Amino acid sequence: MLAAVVRKNGIDCKWMDTREVLIVNPTSSNQVDPDFSESEKRLEKWFSQSPSNTIIATGFIASTPDNIPTTLKRDGSDFSAAIMGALLRAHQVTIWTDVDGVYSADPRKVSEAVILRTLSYQEAWEMSYFGANVLHPRTIIPVMRYDIPIVIRNIFNLSAPGTMICRPPVDENEDEQIIDSPVKGFATIDNLALVNVEGTGMAGVPGTANAIFGAVKDVGANVIMISQASSEHSVCFAVPEKEVKAVAEALESKFREALNAGRLSQVAIVPNCSILAAVGQKMASTPGVSATLFNALAKANINIRAIAQGCSEYNITVVLKREDCIRALRAVHSRFYLSRTTIAMGIIGPGLIGATLLDQLRDQAAVLKEDFNIDLRVMGVTGSRTMVLSDTGIDLSTWRELLKEKGEVADLEKFTQLVHGNHFIPNTVLVDCTADSNVASRYHDWLRRGIHVITPNKKANSGPLDQYLKLRSLQRKSYTHYFYEATVGAGLPIISTLRGLLETGDHILRIEGIFSGTLSYLFNSFVGTRSFSEVVAEAKEAGYTEPDPRDDLSGTDVARKVIILARESGLKLELSDLPVRSLVPEPLKACASAEEFMKQLPQFDEELAKQRQEAEDAGEVLRYVGVVDAINKEGRVELRRYKKDHPFAQLSGSDNIIAFTTKRYKEQPLIVRGPGAGAQVTAGGIFSDILRLASYLGAPS
Ligand SMILES: NC(=O)C1=CN([C@@H]2O[C@H](COP(=O)(O)OP(=O)(O)OC[C@H]3O[C@@H](n4cnc5c(N)ncnc54)[C@H](OP(=O)(O)O)[C@@H]3O)[C@@H](O)[C@H]2O)C=CC1
Numbered sequence: 001m002l003a004a005v006v007r008k009n010g011i012d013c014k015w016m017d018t019r020e021v022l023i024v025n026p027t028s029s030n031q032v033d034p035d036f037s038e039s040e041k042r043l044e045k046w047f048s049q050s051p052s053n054t055i056i057a058t059g060f061i062a063s064t065p066d067n068i069p070t071t072l073k074r075d076g077s078d079f080s081a082a083i084m085g086a087l088l089r090a091h092q093v094t095i096w097t098d099v100d101g102v103y104s105a106d107p108r109k110v111s112e113a114v115i116l117r118t119l120s121y122q123e124a125w126e127m128s129y130f131g132a133n134v135l136h137p138r139t140i141i142p143v144m145r146y147d148i149p150i151v152i153r154n155i156f157n158l159s160a161p162g163t164m165i166c167r168p169p170v171d172e173n174e175d176e177q178i179i180d181s182p183v184k185g186f187a188t189i190d191n192l193a194l195v196n197v198e199g200t201g202m203a204g205v206p207g208t209a210n211a212i213f214g215a216v217k218d219v220g221a222n223v224i225m226i227s228q229a230s231s232e233h234s235v236c237f238a239v240p241e242k243e244v245k246a247v248a249e250a251l252e253s254k255f256r257e258a259l260n261a262g263r264l265s266q267v268a269i270v271p272n273c274s275i276l277a278a279v280g281q282k283m284a285s286t287p288g289v290s291a292t293l294f295n296a297l298a299k300a301n302i303n304i305r306a307i308a309q310g311c312s313e314y315n316i317t318v319v320l321k322r323e324d325c326i327r328a329l330r331a332v333h334s335r336f337y338l339s340r341t342t343i344a345m346g347i348i349g350p351g352l353i354g355a356t357l358l359d360q361l362r363d364q365a366a367v368l369k370e371d372f373n374i375d376l377r378v379m380g381v382t383g384s385r386t387m388v389l390s391d392t393g394i395d396l397s398t399w400r401e402l403l404k405e406k407g408e409v410a411d412l413e414k415f416t417q418l419v420h421g422n423h424f425i426p427n428t429v430l431v432d433c434t435a436d437s438n439v440a441s442r443y444h445d446w447l448r449r450g451i452h453v454i455t456p457n458k459k460a461n462s463g464p465l466d467q468y469l470k471l472r473s474l475q476r477k478s479y480t481h482y483f484y485e486a487t488v489g490a491g492l493p494i495i496s497t498l499r500g501l502l503e504t505g506d507h508i509l510r511i512e513g514i515f516s517g518t519l520s521y522l523f524n525s526f527v528g529t530r531s532f533s534e535v536v537a538e539a540k541e542a543g544y545t546e547p548d549p550r551d552d553l554s555g556t557d558v559a560r561k562v563i564i565l566a567r568e569s570g571l572k573l574e575l576s577d578l579p580v581r582s583l584v585p586e587p588l589k590a591c592a593s594a595e596e597f598m599k600q601l602p603q604f605d606e607e608l609a610k611q612r613q614e615a616e617d618a619g620e621v622l623r624y625v626g627v628v629d630a631i632n633k634e635g636r637v638e639l640r641r642y643k644k645d646h647p648f649a650q651l652s653g654s655d656n657i658i659a660f661t662t663k664r665y666k667e668q669p670l671i672v673r674g675p676g677a678g679a680q681v682t683a684g685g686i687f688s689d690i691l692r693l694a695s696y697l698g699a700p701s
């Protein structure tokens with residue numbers, strides 16, 4: 001019928017019943033092998049009887065050598081095209097199908113998967129084995145014999161150039177993707193089980209592998225991957241889950257004697273596994289591919305159960321828990337720059353700092369995506385009473401309304417599970433923008449679960465020493481990150497400067513400074529023109545104070561920062577070890593709320609006004625300072641008087657100033673100075689930590 005339609009449209013065309021031309025031999029595995037020499041003879045004869053430039057040939061069908069009609073079995077239509085291409089020594093074979101080409105990963109699992117412009121024959125083989133929408137491997141064999149390219153095109157989208165499967169170009173500039181990434185694509189197989197045969201009696205015993213795989217063959221199971229360490233104490237292989245029971249029984253029966261005698265210790269089954277394979281011919285000549293792959297998996301906190309790589313190096317296969325498979329696929333896909341570094345984020349505490357951070361994330365999202373390939377997806381926002389969650393990411397221009405109008409009752413465990421449970425995003429970070437010690441007490445659990453933590457909240461690092469040490473030790477052992485630059489100096493680089501000094505071998509002697517933006521502002525502005533309580537109200541209004549300003553005035557906030565820096569420098573101090581001079585009038589310590597405290601504060605203005613006047617009369621100013629004394633292994637927080645020409649007397653606004661005296665910076669300390677409180681700078685500091693995390697996870701920096 002098609003030939004008739006083509007002829008009706010004016011094209012001279014013949015139709016070919018391929019049963020007359022294609023001759024195939026059945027194989028033992030219920031497939032067929034083309035008989036090329038017989039088919040060539042018959043094709044020549046057919047042409048001599050029906051000369052034509054255009055042939056419409058039947059797909060899928062052929063004949064046996066004794067002329068009995070048969071089919072080309074599964075994927076037989078593609079196979080007929082490839083055989084005809086080979087018989088005719090075609091310039092190119094095009095397979096018209098309903099997809100744009102071969103993707104770098106299953107687009108249902110990796111939304112950023114890209115169409116591959118070219119694949120080598122071997123890459124196409126590897127990808128198709130793993131279920132990617134490529135040609136069946138046997139389809140490629142006939143055309144590969146004569147180096148004939150096959151192009152996969154979409155009949156429904158003629159503008160898509162498709163994927164060309166061919167011998168790799170000699171000039172690599174022909175293919176941008178090959179240059180960008182040694183890995184062409186990733187594929188997965190689900191519903192597998194691992195079988196591990198283990199025992200000291202296996203080492204150096206010829207025939208062990210033969211016996212194991214003989215037993216597997218006897219039950220008709222298909223071995224999908226094999227791995228054996230060179231110690232020969234164990235052989236592990238993957239089979240389809242539905243076949244594993246029979247395999248285990250066959251092995252136990254075959255090796256009963258060795259198991260009883262203890263020469264084999266076990267035949268263990270690991271159910272619910274998946275395979276993830278990285279495929280690329282260029283991997284063979286590129287060092288570091290497996291390191292990058294394993295690193296990406298480690299960073300996504302994914303455990304690898306088994307590994308296999310053939311010496312052709314076209315394929316690296318890892319076996320993982322099935323539930324980790326999609327996350328793993330996304331992590332490695334994004335790591336090889338085929339797609340963006342995507343991080344699922346949960347923001348806890350949308351108060352002043354959290355809300356400012358959300359707005360900064362909203363304003364910068366497009367630039368991060370387009371220019372830096374970073375996709376920060378806020379999957380949830382929670383306060384102490386309500387929370388909002390989304391599977392795909394919250395629209396940051398409407399999060400306030402969503403929280404107010406559609407918020408559900410806050411539940412931090414549920415929040416954590418849902419933000420982290422998105423299997424499509426490999427990495428999760430929880431950003432704690434509260435001042436709550438209960439939230440801080442969860443960091444250990446989050447890090448243990450592979451969730452990164454970023455926070456301006458000082459409670460965890462200045463809380464009980466043993467918990468702090470536990471947290472740091474866990475963090476050192478795992479691939480999860482815990483960043484808290486904004487806990488000291490808000491957006492100023494204080495912790496990173498200290499780390500830089502220590503990591504390069506310097507020794508801290510003393511860290512001294514004005515660590516409180518609020519107290520800095522108070523003493524910079526309390527110059528005799530306004531009362532003390534008025535200046536405190538201004539600091540609160542400017543967003544410098546803690547949620548309860550008594551935390552600032554009591555010196556607790558400064559003490560916490562001193563403890564954070566002391567611990568960072570290696571001192572094992574508790575918050576209670578620090579003598580603190582509180583500026584909170586004794587009767588107001590018991591006020592029920594921050595509002596009540598602010599209301600009553602004016603009654604006590606006189607006392608501080610007196611102290612300020614006394615200092616001024618002596619040509620001095622009052623400054624609230626913190627000290628880490630690493631020589632005497634102690635910390636202090638004090639209200640001190642400084643001469644007016646002292647650097648600490650020269651500050652303005654909410655400036656912090658921190659002086660590091662070290663072995664290298666002994667005569668002149670290293671000084672960091674700048675605004676040390678306020679919503680924009682603090683949120684900016686947290687944002688920098690988030691981008692640092694993204695770069696650790698693989699985003700270009
Ligand atoms: N202001 C500054 O310049 C700086 C602040 N910081 C730190 O930033 C953090 C936030 O400060 P700020 O924004 O001013 O504080 P806010 O009081 O404005 O906001 C705190 C937020 O935390 C939420 N919250 C409290 N407890 C919980 C809980 N158990 N679970 C979930 N959410 C909770 C509150 O929600 P709800 O309203 O529903 O109770 C609120 O949204 C503090 O740790 C502070 O020390 C660090 C450096 C500088």
Ligand SMILES: N[C@@H](CC=O)C(=O)O
Nearest residue numbers: 516517518544545546
């Ligand atoms: N309340 C704090 C905010 C930063 O940590 C301050 O005043 O410094």
